[in-house]
Amino acid sequence: MRKIAVIGTGYVGLVTGTCLASLGHEVTCVDIDKKRISTLQDGKCPLHEPGLSSLMQSNLNEKRLQFTSDLKKAVQHAEAIFIAVGTPENKDGSADLSYVKTAVKDLSLYINDETVVIIKSTVPPGTNDKVRSWMHLHAGRAFQVVSNPEFLREGSAIHDFFYSDRIVIGSKETEAAQFLEDFYSSMKTPRLHTDPLSAEMIKYASNAFLAAKISFINEISSICEELGADIEQVAQGMGMDRRIGEPFLRAGIGFGGSCFPKDTKALVQVAKETGHSFKLLSTVMDVNERQKNLLIEKALKRYGSLKGKAVAVLGLSFKPNTDDIRESPALSIIQRLQELGAVPIAYDPVVRSIPFCTVVDTIHEVLTGADFAMICTEWPSISDLSLEVYENTMKEAVVFDGRNCYTREDLEGRNIEYHSVGRPSYKGTRSNKPSSRL
């Protein structure tokens, strides 16, 4: 068992630290955010990630996991240091490496010569070399630095840690690569050994490809809508082809979160620096921006003006099972509604407040008095909600569904007006079964 330090206790750092402790390692997680560390030291999990709180708790009880804001304490005896700090976007879309730089600069003052530094943060190709030179500059000697990008998904991060599709180990030193190979030996996950540049590129290319898949199906959904075809059936038929695959073929109001938006932009910048114009990926981003405005366009088409309209926004997180609202399409929708003079009120099962909009505690509250509803996140409590609740709670049940939660069969005979993505709209009344398609 190894002594490990994890720098950064966000979604990646906290999950990595907790899961490594579960594998039996002695883990110290460190963060510059003292409030966060104090919450963690109290045994409380500061983020919503299924299974994390209890796993954290059991590792704290077993004394395999500890939290500190004292970097020296965390790293001085560590055999390996995982860097999991944020890499947000700069104004031009490139990755901001300042948190990585500060972390490695500070830790190089305290670490042992044999300690392996492992970069988990998503960083542009070439960062491994930069980290080496920053550390050399500050410590006056060389260290072993391995690129080990993280592929976990928020909402299923614990599962993904233990059962991911691959572990990528990008290293220039055989010894450091072997260290990580041994380190992960208890896991059955396939390993891929690469050079650091390729490891860094694998992460960006993977996220960019998945983002492209989402924008592709969203483009197809726009055409389906014009033709009167049903994107759900089209996506199902496409996904049955094993060369294509079913994941990431859900049409909707676009991707958000802390990874796809920033990583696609960063890769466009990386390409630019090499003299290559990554037109495909730029278009993926443009399509996503358009998609985030889709429900607003539909509502404008329906009502002419949204001034004074009370709008129920269902779901705030960028996807279900997380409290992460970074780049969430729901937030753009709320802001646009406000610009248009509408009065949005939001509900989310986990996100209890945002600065610029009232968030209520129940679906009943958000729907009461609303002129129309917009479904932004397909939390089970939202996607499984009986349509009767809309019928019985709203003045007039008008729903703009950005996540295609309901099927045509669910709608049959309902007194509801329903607009979704890439499918014909529906308007029905109780008296006359499926009365009319809009």
Ligand SMILES: NC(=O)c1ccc[n+]([C@@H]2O[C@H](COP(=O)([O-])OP(=O)(O)OC[C@H]3O[C@@H](n4cnc5c(N)ncnc54)[C@H](O)[C@@H]3O)[C@@H](O)[C@H]2O)c1
């Ligand atoms: N969130 C995801 O789903 C996910 C998945 C794969 C990869 N990644 C990548 O992993 C990295 C971390 O992402 P995240 O979502 O966990 O970020 P986050 O913003 O949730 O957490 C980053 C943490 O690092 C801390 N930090 C910053 N500088 C520090 C320093 N010098 N010393 C100690 N702590 C410091 C911050 O206070 C913060 O708590 C990013 O590069 C991201 O792109 C994220």
